Each structure stands twice: as structure tokens, then as C-alpha cells.
Amino acid sequence: MAEKTAGSAVRITEALRADILGGLLRPGERIRQEVLAERYGASRLPVRDALRSLEAEGLVILVPNTGAWVAKLSLDECQEVYQVRERVEPLLLRMSVPGLQQSALDRLLPLVEAMRGAAHVEEFLALDREFHMLTYSGAETTMLGELVERLWNTTQHYRRAFALLGTERTARGIHLEHELLALAILRGDVEDAGRVLLGHIRTTRLELSRHPEVFHVLDGA
């Protein structure tokens, strides 16, 4: 009775999404409806609903009458996502900056510092996500925000793998870009902030293209 039984499907959707994003389910891995049904203590129907939702989010691949797999991105597909991000996220940032709350502004630089001192990769990824999403929190968008979140989600595995083999130099570059971005936002300079963000995403994409082993590592698993 402690937990509401209402909306079991959405609960499973969120749990499954978290499991995929968290790395518990790896790209290319097959998903069996019965296994999930048992794991989450429900019937196969809400599981099917969840799979359909996640398929539309790009996290799951559904083949009729055959089964479901955790979505797997090729190097080219991943680059495609980053190219779209380059064009879409500066727009979202532009919509967001004028509406940012003071409380959000106050947390920007502390988050940058926290990222510098992050111990594990997981912690860095979480802080990085929190930082960028915070910069978007001023935009009241129904569609664009969800799109950006989807783009982040679909590349989550590769961001983790990439962060793992990140060299010292690229790490310092990322921190500098984050700080530049935060300062531009604090100045309210939308143009400059957008430019820095574009460069940040582009740099990551080019860096990623020089490390195709990120994808082979995942393929082997």
C-alpha cells in the first residue's frame, strides 16, 4: 500500500530507461519481456507498453514477432546525433538564458568546480548532465527540451565509454569550455554562449571520431 499501483506502465518505463542509461542493460543486448515482467513484478503487458515508449525514444529496437534489443549506435549514427546537437542545443540555450532563475545561475560555477573534482566517471557524467540541463532550465519548451534529452539519452553509453578513455588534455579542454560557457551565460551574452556551446559539442564529436575503439569495445560485450 506504500506505493501507488496506478500507472504501472510508466513506472516500468522509467525503471527500464534508468537501467539502460545506467549501463545495467548494454547496447545490443536482447530484452525478454518475461524477464522484465518478473523483475519489475508485473505482467508482460505494461512491459510491452514500456518497450514501445522506449522504442520511440530511440533507446530500444523492436522487431515485430521477434523481440526487442537495447538500441546500438554505429559510429556514423553517433556522429549524426552530435551534428544535430550542434545545431539544436545552441537554439535551446538561446531560448533559455533570458529566463534563467537566479538560483540556477548561482549553481553554474560550483557545478563546474565539482566536475573538476569528480572521482568516478559516473559522477562526472551525472554532473555534466546536470550542468547542461541547468543551462536549459530557463526555456519553457515542450518539444525542443525533450528532443535534446532524447539525443543525450541515446548517446549515453558512448559518452561513458568515451569519458573512460579520456586523456588528460581533452579533460582539461572540456573543463575550460564549461567554464567559458558558464561565464558567458552569467554575462547574459547569448551569442557568445551559443558559440561556445557549439564549439564544445563539435570538439567532442571530432574527438570521438578519432576514437572509433569506443564502439568496438561495446560491440564485443
Place this chain on the structure above:
Amino acid sequence: MAEKTAGSAVRITEALRADILGGLLRPGERIRQEVLAERYGASRLPVRDALRSLEAEGLVILVPNTGAWVAKLSLDECQEVYQVRERVEPLLLRMSVPGLQQSALDRLLPLVEAMRGAAHVEEFLALDREFHMLTYSGAETTMLGELVERLWNTTQHYRRAFALLGTERTARGIHLEHELLALAILRGDVEDAGRVLLGHIRTTRLELSRHPEVFHVLDGA
């Protein structure tokens, strides 16, 4: 036996999408699962699957334990879609042009002419969609193509309403832009083609912002 029973859910998804895009179901209208189940000669389960898929496409709004409605866009949300299109479609076009088949190139200008002679609004909309999708047919993208198609779908109603009250001058402008776009593509000038396309979408967006009655008309229905 004439029709395959396999994948009833996907069949219903496509039929329902076509009904929404075709205007049979109007924005804001409530969708009852039983009604659809009876209309398409199936149980409520595949209908639910279809609704979930379409919700992720942005064509349907699902509220847990309450019901489903045909998605409705406000003026601001519609502008948002167009702003995203301005940034994303030139990218898709850039990826497409180098890979366009000769057969596709041969159909570009005839389609522009066909649009000039379109009798009904529906015919114009269909040709317009065919033309633009043809310009994207050279890109082998898994995600970006689907994204663009979704963006088109969600604004389908408003494109129709807008085309209905289109003035003579804007109509001629649109035809000129289409012809310019086709010529740039035939020249293989990716940069210019992207510029023309960006201008084309932006012009439409600004034109749309000057006709907010498009949205009131739909609200009343």
C-alpha cells in the same frame, strides 16, 4: 486471408496516423480506445500500442488513467517546431545532396511545376511534402530523417490551415523558393541549397506568426 494479420498494431498505428494527418481526427479531439478498436476491427490492446507509438511521435497526448487526445499545438509551440526545422533540415539536405539518385534529380523541376498547377490544397500539400522528402532521399540517416518527418507531421494541421488562407503573393514566393532550391540542388551547390532552404522555412515561420487566426480556427472546431 487477402490481408496479412501479422502486426495488427503497426497497421492500426499507420491507419491512425493517416487519419490524424488527413484531418479526419482534428487537434484537441478526444480519442476513445473502444471506438478505434471497433473502427479498425481489433481489440483495444493494439489500439493502446498504436496510441503509445503516436504519443512518442508527438501526434497524440496520453494522460494516464484518463484518456487520449489528438495533439494540439499552440502558436508558440508551432514556431518552435519551425525554428528547429530551420536548423535541422539544411543539415539533412547537406547530407542528402551528394547521394541523390539521377531519377530523383529528374523529378525535382516537374514537381515544382506540378505544385504551380495544384488544384486543391490537399494536392499542393502532398506535392510539397513529396518534393521536400525527395530532396532528402539521398541521405541514409536513421535518426535525422525520422526527426524531420516527425516535425512535419506535428505541424500538418497548421500547414493545411495556413495554405488555405494563403495569399497570392506568398504563394508565388513559395513557388520561387522551391524553384531556387531545385536549381541549387541540380547544380550540386550544397551551401546555396541550404541557404535557400533555411530562408524558405524562416519565411514560412514569419508569415505564420502574422496569421495567428490559423490557430483560433482550429481551436473553435
Place this chain on the structure above:
DNA sequence: TAAACATAGATTGGATACATTTTCAAGCCT
């Protein structure tokens, strides 16, 4: 020996039936 076929097993898809939630309207109280 290798390739193709057939059969058995497993898995997904759909239909019916039931529990839960929401909504709407009538009745009651203020």
C-alpha cells in the same frame, strides 16, 4: 561434408475478462 529442410521449442502478439480509476450527474446540505 555441407547445405537444405522439417520439426520442436520458445517467444511474441492478440482477445477476453476483471479490477481500478475517473468522470459526470443527481441529490443533499448550507
Place this chain on the structure above:
DNA sequence: AGGCTTGAAAATGTATCCAATCTATGTTTA
């Protein structure tokens, strides 16, 4: 008379059961 409460009806969410489809293994044949 108006607003709130209560109860019934309708619609959604879930579980169980059955049918259709795909995969894999083992067998047979060229």
C-alpha cells in the same frame, strides 16, 4: 439557489489464456 458530496456509469489499466510467428536444433539428402 449555489456549491459540495456521493454514487453510478463509463473508460482506462492489468492479468490470464490462447494463437501465430520466429529461432534453433537435429536430421536427411546431394
